[in-house]
Amino acid sequence: MGKTYTRPNSMKDVLTHYCPGCGHGMVHRIICEVIDELDVRETTIAVAPVGCAVLAYDYWNFDTTEAAHGRTPAVATGIKRIHPDKLVFTYQGDGDLAAIGTAETIHAGNRGENISIIFVNNGVYGMTGGQMAPTTILGQITATSPYSRRSEKEGFPLKIMEMMAVLPGVTYLERTMLTSPKEVIKTKKAIKRSFKRQLDKKGFSMVEILSPCPTYWGLSPLESIKRIENEVVATYPVGVIKEDK
Amino acid sequence: MGKKKYKLKIDRERCKGCLFCAEACPLKALSISDDVNGRGLKYVVLSSPEKCTKCGLCVVMCPDCAIEIVEEE
């Protein structure tokens, strides 16, 4: 058995624009590894978000479309209804999924659309300069919460996965993080589980991945993953939130 | 019985110097160089190649597909 490891075939041979230590690079790579392992590159159609990963179609070696901000699950719904046997997944950040796109997220889940949602949660709006996100934790300083996030003025961090869990159409939810090889491997397992469930027509699933944003957390990449372990995970605990048979 | 030999290959142009690999390496075989690549970023080098067991934990952490494990020619 070979011990070689090379860039997955589903990942294009280009340099990405992501910052050093950004979680997007890791999640892109893991998704591409899973697609290679499941041998579904030619039958995958992905929906990219508005956010730092808006250019994901420049990095992925499979059919990808853009979507208007937050409407990603609606676009995915349209695609999946036309191509029910293809692997259709969305890739979204916290603004896309839990702010402007809250209704689309919930209703795609409520309809039980047989799609996979990959939710990269880094607690800020990176692309637009580090503004507060619905998932920004209490006490966190951002471009639009310069006095820190205070519950009485800025509300609480939104736990959308926990909210989605009550919907019978939602069949698998797992939250993971990118803080160590062990956790990254768990993240890959979760994504693979979600994609396999979709191919087995088991319905809607979502994987939330706690991801570092060194640039807008004002930390080094290594400090960022420590912050996830020491602070973020207290608000967003990792693990399986729901898994139907 | 010829055992296959593998080696670590780091693409310095892909590397952004985040150091996730260096942190993950159980034997601390990787560290940041003083040199910069074409994008002005310091990149990681296998500073202690004799320690490397090709366990692949560095590869698991790399956000940029900068590290590969290939067969030694």
Next chain:
Amino acid sequence: MRRSKIKYLSTGNEACGEGALRAGCRFYAGYPITPQNELTAYMSRRMEEENGTFIQAESELAAINMVFGASVAGARAMTSSSSPGISLKQEGISYIAGAELPAVIVNIMRGGPGLGNIAASQSDYFQATKGGGHGDYRSIVLAPATVQEMFDFTYDAFSLADKYRNPVMILADGMLGQMMEPLAFDDNIKPSGIIPKPWALTGAEGREPLSAKSLRLGSGKNSLERHNEWLQEKYKNIERSEIKTELYKTDDAAKIIVAYGSPGRIGRSCVDTMRDDGDAIGLVRLKTLWPFPYAEIRKLAERGCEFLVVEMSAGQMVEDVRLAVQDDNKVSFYGRMGGGIPEEEVIIKKLKNRG
């Protein structure tokens, strides 16, 4: 093949839906809003019969984006709404235009602005023809005036949308949507204008992967400027080929009513009444609002005609007529706002009073 003609009494809304289905539309997403609810309900029943997809979406926003998805996947897709809901769809329409996807959007107009009322209106002309959404784009806009045309124009809309990879809007009003008239078509009618869609996302089997986008951050030939230049070229092609107008008794007319949709019907009635009286009146009834028949109207203006533009609005299309005529003394306007219906007597009086 024996033609099996169907003829039955139908509402405009349902005729529109049937026209879509006969054109091969197999994806519909919509949200309830008066006065087009009959169309949404009709699609919920008929789509299932045709093994298509019907989704009552969570909002008009979601619906237009579902249409984006179905269209990018290669299907003929449609959504419908009425004025306030069409406002919500503008972002999606801009994206559809920018990504060059075919889509059919039906607006059964009601009174505005804001929540307005549920009566018929034509106050979305600007929104439909001048953009509505952001950016330099155009939707092809078709203006039916009968229940039969609700079927025919919707049927044609899908071929146009596919041919030009562009959004096509059916701009009707609440009266047309809810009135009942005979509808006739061949039961064996097949979808027309079916062309290959090599750009559709179907999975990268046996080909390079494709991406669909309206975002253009590149430079040179990949720049947004270059993309817009291509879009403008496309729109010029559409202007050259797709204008459709009905000229009713204009050959010897001294005064001409210019109207579309329901006022078009009223205008025709006025022409008939006044011709009986010996007046040389004609009607220009627009079937396409964009592209707009500037040349045809200019030709009539050069002959010395005077124009009375009749709309159910504060006066929106009249601006394009003025642009065509280039002489404000020759163009007058009569309109009713907020759901009012223009009256034949008023139109006739205005035409007689103009000397």
